[in-house]
Amino acid sequence: MRGDKYTYLTTAIDYANGPPHIGHAFEKIGADAMVRYRRLKGEQVRFVIGMDEHGLKVLQSAEAAGVTPQAWADGIASKFEEMWRALGISNDDFIRTTQPRHHRAVEVMIERMQAADDLYRGKYEGLYCVGCEAFKTDAELVSVATLEAAAEAGTGADGVAGGVHSEGLTAEERVARLRCPIHPSRQLVWSQEENWFFRLSRYGERLLKLLAERPEFVQPESRRNEIRRVLEGGLEDISVSRSRLGWGVPWPGDPEHTVYVWIDALTNYLSAVGFPDPGYGQFWPADVHVIGKDITRFHCIYWPAMLMSAEVELPRTVWGHGFVTFGGAKVSKSEGGARVDLTELVELRGADALRYFLLREVPWNGDGEISAQRYDERYTSDLANNLGNLVNRVISMIERYREGVVPPGAQTALDPEIAAALVRYRGAMDANLLQQGAAAAIELGQAANAFVGDRAPWNQAKDPALAGELDATLASLARALAAIASMLFPFMPAKMTDLASRLGLEAPLPLESLAALELAGRRMHKGEVLFPRPQE
RNA sequence: GGCAGGGUAGCUCAGCUGGUGAGAGCACACGAUUCAUAAUCGUGGGGUCGCGGGUUCAAGUCCCGCCCCUGCUACCA
Numbered sequence: 042m043r044g045d046k047y048t049y050l051t052t053a054i055d056y057a058n059g060p061p062h063i064g065h066a067f068e069k070i071g072a073d074a075m076v077r078y079r080r081l082k083g084e085q086v087r088f089v090i091g092m093d094e095h096g097l098k099v100l101q102s103a104e105a106a107g108v109t110p111q112a113w114a115d116g117i118a119s120k121f122e123e124m125w126r127a128l129g130i131s132n133d134d135f136i137r138t139t140q141p142r143h144h145r146a147v148e149v150m151i152e153r154m155q156a157a158d159d160l161y162r163g164k165y166e167g168l169y170c171v172g173c174e175a176f177k178t179d180a181e182l183v184s185v186a187t188l189e190a191a192a193e194a195g196t197g198a199d200g201v202a203g204g205v206h207s208e209g210l211t212a213e214e215r216v217a218r219l220r221c222p223i224h225p226s227r228q229l230v231w232s233q234e235e236n237w238f239f240r241l242s243r244y245g246e247r248l249l250k251l252l253a254e255r256p257e258f259v260q261p262e263s264r265r266n267e268i269r270r271v272l273e274g275g276l277e278d279i280s281v282s283r284s285r286l287g288w289g290v291p292w293p294g295d296p297e298h299t300v301y302v303w304i305d306a307l308t309n310y311l312s313a314v315g316f317p318d319p320g321y322g323q324f325w326p327a328d329v330h331v332i333g334k335d336i337t338r339f340h341c342i343y344w345p346a347m348l349m350s351a352e353v354e355l356p357r358t359v360w361g362h363g364f365v366t367f368g369g370a371k372v373s374k375s376e377g378g379a380r381v382d383l384t385e386l387v388e389l390r391g392a393d394a395l396r397y398f399l400l401r402e403v404p405w406n407g408d409g410e411i412s413a414q415r416y417d418e419r420y421t422s423d424l425a426n427n428l429g430n431l432v433n434r435v436i437s438m439i440e441r442y443r444e445g446v447v448p449p450g451a452q453t454a455l456d457p458e459i460a461a462a463l464v465r466y467r468g469a470m471d472a473n474l475l476q477q478g479a480a481a482a483i484e485l486g487q488a489a490n491a492f493v494g495d496r497a498p499w500n501q502a503k504d505p506a507l508a509g510e511l512d513a514t515l516a517s518l519a520r521a522l523a524a525i526a527s528m529l530f531p532f533m534p535a536k537m538t539d540l541a542s543r544l545g546l547e548a549p550l551p552l553e554s555l556a557a558l559e560l561a562g563r564r565m566h567k568g569e570v571l572f573p574r575p576q577e
Numbered sequence: 578g579g580c581a582g583g584g585u586a587g588c589u590c591a592g593c594u595g596g597u598g599a600g601a602g603c604a605c606a607c608g609a610u611u612c613a614u615a616a617u618c619g620u621g622g623g624g625u626c627g628c629g630g631g632u633u634c635a636a637g638u639c640c641c642g643c644c645c646c647u648g649c650u651a652c653c654a
Contacts, residue, residue: 055654267650279651335649408647414588430617484602
């Protein structure tokens with residue numbers, strides 16, 4: 042219907058001020074599962090991940106490390122790319138905001154927005170921290186009273202969480218009462234600078250209309266309701282340039298300014314597919330922007346408004362996933378995730394087990410809690426006992442009773458269960474409910490295990506008159522394993538490719554081919570235990 | 578403070594527009610089985626369904642009040 046249009050799926054680009062942690066990984070793993078599922082359905086997919094490398098924090102990190110900001114960004118970017126390779130993330134491209142192709146796209150966006158008369162020079166004023174060389178918002182500030190309390194408690198300023206409510210206070214009151222937690226001894230300055238502004242206020246009605254006509258634009262629903270509330274409250278124009286910050290895309294025609302984060306970072310989704318060259322239409326509009334729920338506003342308000350202004354088609358959906366918490370602590374991208382070392386977690390049981398665990402444990406449309414104990418339990422019960430053991434016992438029996446070759450066999454009671462599991466699986470995966478998709482596969486494993494008990498193939502094998510029954514038992518079980526290999530491939534690409542090869546297949550089969558699957562004649566081999574039980 | 582969502586077995590959660598004895602998975606106990614990774618299958622114990630009122634023949638399921646948790650409340654990404 043859409044010709045050879047690719048399915049285009051993106052993740053948020055990560056900010057280059059620190060190494061990757063589990064919050065970054067959760068998002069990429071989930072997005073990768075969505076991508077691999079779509080490929081399994083036969084879609085041609087473009088999957089892009091990237092880095093946001095401009096801005097103050099990158100500059101500061103680079104200075105602290107004594108390197109140029111570009112060198113700093115290069116280092117961080119390579120760490121991220123290494124991690125994505127280690128986790129089996131199948132992105133086709135890695136866009137970086139310091140690349141020339143991105144600068145070009147940003148410039149064109151600005152030119153178009155300018156042509157629409159949506160950009161103007163205005164004054165931005167607010168509390169400015171001289172130490173940080175940056176304006177600060179309420180969310181980034183603490184009150185003097187809070188600092189004093191912390192000092193009394195002996196915890197110091199480091200542990201103080203930001204976040205104040207200063208609406209209604211005069212500039213003088215704000216200066217007197219609020220401090221930057223990074224530079225608590227310095228007074229903030231009420232300052233102003235001339236910036237470029239985007240007439241976001243023009244787009245409120247059109248955005249409300251967008252939500253009404255295309256509710257799927259913001260998913261899941263809980264995120265959509267939040268966005269609607271913001272829109273109903275009315276929009277103000279936003280400043281989109283900075284004059285005191287050098288590290289960014291120079292503002293076209295006004296090189297004293299650099300492009301501030303919104304137009305810069307969000308435009309990556311276009312620059313990665315070649316915008317403004319006409320070929321970008323092969324990929325654009327994006328089918329799904331996968332993002333963390335904390336940045337839905339930027340993707341569901343700023344971004345579509347910018348695209349409307351520039352007369353570029355809007356993405357189809359924005360998916361705002363939730364967060365992983367570890368022992369109650371948020372481990373999102375912006376919180377550091379210091380309590381869980383991602384590299385250690387990958388090494389513990391391998392990338393595939395981690396991918397499975399996260400997506401099985403944390404709903405893709407909400408938050409979830411993980412722990413080391415939980416990982417143990419989930420791995421042992423789902424992967425080692427249920428699935429791994431099933432693979433082992435089925436292939437063992439085929440080797441023992443049929444020389445390792447799948448016999449031709451009639452349908453059994455298990456086959457309708459395979460079909461039913463596939464229906465549930467597709468329903469869940471099409472709705473991006475990855476957790477439920479994984480559950481459907483494991484439930485099929487449980488059904489297959491129960492089926493083995495019911496049929497007792499070891500008894501069928503003792504009576505030559507039951508040879509046909511035994512054939513049917515083994516053939517059905519083989520079909521179940523092939524189905525599971527495909528269903529779990531988006532979650533565990535390496536392990537399921539391994540499983541497929543043990544089943545005599547080159548790779549997990551496309552979903553379409555599972556309906557009328559015939560494996561007779563395939564030679565199976567058991568191999569090493571697929572998911573070893575944790576050693577005690 | 579306002580808005581939104583949530584508080585159901587030890588843990589993670591299903592329970593849609595009110596109605597047969599309140600469920601699943603994991604964990605635990607017992608039984609069965611031997612193809613298999615001390616794995617598997619079956620059975621069972623265990624819950625004042627946040628608290629207090631109310632509507633109704635009947636309420637986790639509706640209404641009111643309260644307590645607790647989470648998210649959002651716009652220019653950090």
